[in-house]
Amino acid sequence: MILLFTKKHTQFFIRREMELNKLIELKDLTKNFDDQQVLKGINLDIYENEFLTLLGPSGCGKTTTLRIIAGFEDPSGGQVLFNGIEISKIPPYRREVNTVFQKYALFPHLNVAENIAFGLKLKKMEPIIIKSKVERMLKMVGLEGFEKRDVTLLSGGQQQRVAIARALVNEPKVLLLDEPLGALDARIRKQMQFELKKIQREVGITFIYVTHDQEEALSMSDTVVVMNNGEIQQIGKPTDIYNEPENRFVASFIGESNIIEGIMIKDYLVEFDGFQFPCVDKGFEDNEKIEVVLRPEDLDIVEPEEAKIQGIVRNITFKGVHYEILIETQFRTYKIQTTDYAEVGRKVGLKFGPEDIHVMYPMGAY
Amino acid sequence: MKHFRHLIKPYLIWSILIIVIPLLLIGLYAFTEEGNAVLTFTFTLENFRKFAESTYLNVIIKSFRLGILATVICLIAGYPLAYIISKQAEDIQSFLILLVTVPSWINMLLRTYAWMNLLSDNGIINNLLGLLGIDPITMMYTDFSVMLGLVCNLMPFMIISIHTSLSKMDHSYIEAANDLGANPVQTFWKVTWVLSLPGVLNGVMLVFLPAISSFVIPKLLGGGQYMLIGNLIESQFISVGNWNFGSAISLILAAAILILMRLVKRIDVMGRQEE
Structure with a gap:
């Protein structure tokens, strides 16, 4: 990466x-x-x-x-x-361009077919052509046979499909x-x-x-x-x-992440939380201040002696597919998503590989 | 809410007293002969036959013509105004609507007398025209003065009911129409106008009904000779004293209005299905 x-x-x-x-x-x-x-x-x-x-x-x-x-x-x-x-x-x-509106904005005084035909009628197309285009659109959005339905009586999903058909029919x-x-x-x-x-x-x-x-x-x-x-x-x-x-911003808005301030010692070597880690990022100045993203699902729990960063399990929540575990270390609390169970209070190590470390510029640095 | 149901009873009794019973009395009077004693009635259709005389028929035709014309004028003048108001910012809208209603704060009779002063042969308008060297124009006691009075009195009802339906219309319909290729004129006729029809019909009823049965405005601005159906009913009750004939005319007017309203509604429903 x-x-x-x-x-x-x-x-x-x-x-x-x-x-x-x-x-x-x-x-x-x-x-x-x-x-x-x-x-x-x-x-x-x-x-x-x-x-x-x-x-x-x-x-x-x-x-x-x-x-x-x-x-x-x-x-x-x-x-x-x-x-x-x-x-x-x-x-x-x-x-x-045509738009599908947030609340669909289907014309309440027109039925499904008339809504879809609205743009075509304005272009003065032949009624037969309009009819076949409307039918094709309804088929594409999975609403065959809905021509004469009242749009105000359709479900949200159906209204959505009509709105898409009404926009796309204008090609x-x-x-x-x-x-x-x-x-x-x-x-x-x-x-x-x-x-x-x-x-x-x-x-x-x-x-x-x-x-x-x-x-x-x-x-x-x-x-x-x-x-x-x-x-x-x-x-x-x-x-x-x-x-x-x-x-x-991107790291925290897209998915969940642990964001850690650190220093890029040199290409492929980053330091944070008091340790140096090999990584796959390069192109920064030597000793530049950076931020590191560690995705919760990239982190693993191991025995304390197997990892540099160690901490204590503070909380564990079952999320269906995985557990979400909060681990308190000397500098911060890490969030981890894993299928392994770890009881609260246990001392553990945090393991991740070089490719799990994502280095980025701190906010506002460029 | 169930235990509040009994609260409606006083209103129900009140409505029966002041609406239902008088209506029944009008029906009774319309079908009976003049000069009945309190408890003996002679039933007759004479009152209705009398109305079929051309003098009276002409009055109702004239009334309907005037009522329809006043409604059309209110609609043509009121719609653009309501439309423009609905395009303004919210606080400006409420201020403009307030301005529209300001005239109705003054008593209708006073306003009508004011028109008489403005319009009469030696009134303010003719005096001003005289200053410009223009000969006085007779405006009072004509169709024009009656129409002016009706339109000015009833216009706010039209504007407010159209404005209500325009202002609550979702703006995204207009954007959707634009988006699908409709220019502003097409957007207006295919979307805005059609979606505002309920308000238009509401306004039409609110203007037409009072216009057709008004009697104060035609009497004051049209003069004693100006006979509309409202004046006819009034004169039968007040000056002629033939309550039975007056009741019959009232019934005929009510029936005519009901039929007309049904027709308008029918047209509205048909118009929407055709779209």
């Missing part, structure tokens, strides 16, 4: 890997609401056929970014390029999804995640997906963009985001 040094490098790797056309480019995008700056210069390239997720806590600017791409908000500064053409001044009804270049699974219960959520990914592969267009749910982001996306406070924190593949968080 190598460390990707800067945001620019991360982008470079993706670009090489995908070798696809850039579809949307956000250039130094800013947005102010009254005196509050919600976007502080967003630079982002979005490619064809990409499933890209904007991930972050509420108020991080992810929805605003999506609404600017859709055309519902004007950026305060910067550019939105679509196929290389500036579109910030183009109204939403002339953009080649947009990009589908924007604003927390589309937020209102669904956990079981249907899981199922819809799977189906969304399937639909995306089927129609082969770009999906831009907004969510605050890290699991959703990691399981569906090609690219995850982690945002906080109106700034992009990291762009990368889900595995990169999880395994190689670039800073403390």
Whole structure:
């Protein structure tokens, strides 16, 4: 596992890997609401056929970014390029994007088929063509025979599918999804995640997906963009985001982690909690202050003499698949996820390999 | 909540006393002859036959025409205003709605007398026109003055009921329509207008019903010769003293209004199914 040094490098790797056309480019995008700056210069390239997720806590600017791409908000500064053409001044009804809204926004006065046909009717398509397109869409989202149903009487999951069909039937270049699974219960959520990914592969267009749910982001996306406070924190593949968080925010927002301040003695050697550990990271200054991420599931409990870091089990919680154990050491309390049981009060050692250590720059150091 | 049920009883008794019994009395009067003793009634359809005379039929036709016209004017003028108000920030909205209702704080009679002063042949407007060298225009005691009075009185009901349905409409419907390719005009007619129809119908009823049965405004602004169905009923009860004929006309008016409202509702339901 190598460390990707800067945001620019991360982008470079993706670009090489995908070798696809850039579809949307956000250039130094800013947005102010009254005196509050919600976007502080967003630079982002979005490619064809990409499933890209904007991930972050509420108020991080992810929805605003999506609404600017859709055309519902004007950026305060910067550019939105679509196929290389500036579109910030183009109204939403002339953009080649469609949106799946958070609460679906299905028209209550129209039935399922009429909702889906809304965009096609505006384009003055032949009724026969509209009918067959609507049928095909309903089939794709698994709602065959629902044409005449009242949308207000559908379940949340069904409304969601109608909303997706209504957007996709217009054959947009990009589908924007604003927390589309937020209102669904956990079981249907899981199922819809799977189906969304399937639909995306089927129609082969770009999906831009907004969510605050890290699991959703990691399981569906090609690219995850982690945002906080109106700034992009990291762009990368889900595995990169999880395994190689670039800073403390990403590490703590994506999954659980033990974050430890330390010093990079030299390439492949890091010091924290009073010991030196071999690691796989390089490219830092010698003796640079850094932070180390240790994922709870990467840590193992061993006999005290087998490990450098030793501590006492303070708490153990059964979580189903694994136990979550809190171990108090001289400097801090580590969180561990393991299938092994250890009784409270026992003295144990904490073991991890060089590849389990992820070194990153401390917050605000770049 | 069950033990609160008995609290409704005083209201029930009150409603029976002031609504149901008078209605039954009107029905009784309408179907009986004039000059009955307290307990002996002679039933007749004469009152209804009398109404079929062209003089009276013309009155009801004129009333309906006026009522419909006033409603249409209120709708055409009120909808854009309600729409513009609903687009403002919340605190500005409540202020504007307050302004709309301000005239109704003043007694309706006073407002009507004010119009008389403004509109009369030597009233304020004609005096101003005179200063500009324009000959006085007769405005009082015409269809115009009656219509003006009705529209100004009833407009707030139209605006408020349309505004209510517009302001509680979810903005994401409009964004969804835009997103699917509808320009602002298409969005208005295909989404906003259709979703505001319940408010429009509400407003239509609130304006049409008082407009068709009003008698003070036509009397004051239309003059003694201006006969609408409300004036007809009033005169039968107050000056002519034929309560039986007055009751019959009231019943006919009520029936006509009920039928019309049913039709409007029907159109509304059909319109929605067609969409």
